[in-house]
Amino acid sequence: MKTQINNLKDYAELAWASYFYFDFLNTRNIFELDFNQEKIQEENSLRGYREIKVNLEHVVSQKHKDKEVLIDLRQDDAWQSKMLNFFDEKTNFDKLNGEFGELQTKNFIQRYEVQFHQPNTTSGFSATLFYDKEKDEFIVGF
Helix, strand or coil: CHHHHHHHHHHHHHHHHCCCCHHHCCCCEEECECCCCCECECCCCCCCECEEECCHHHHHEHHHCCCECECCCCCCCCHHHHHHHHHHHHCCCCECCCCECHHHHHHHHHHEEEEEEECCCCCCCCEEEEEECCCCEEEEEC
């Protein structure tokens, strides 16, 4: 009975996590922040600030909730690229939506890996394949 209850809790946590924006995982960037939660300046960056890839902690943690997810900017100096970058930046409303507390986030990222994520389709379907390192099994969340 205890095993079944623990399994139910695990599945409930994965069902909750499956609503977070895994679309951004390892594909998009956020600004790296210092201890004061300020952006770190970087001269060689197109935006003037240091950027890091979105990782699993960023996706699930409430600490990062509502942080802007950056659009990849065009790297060339053409005026068209600069104009498109400007409009992309102004119309980007992508934000992280994780809701796990600090301890729950720590336990989650130690236990699970995201093996595959199917972003929302036009019908609203999305799915995430998790690997449970503790139980050595795969679990799919819809």
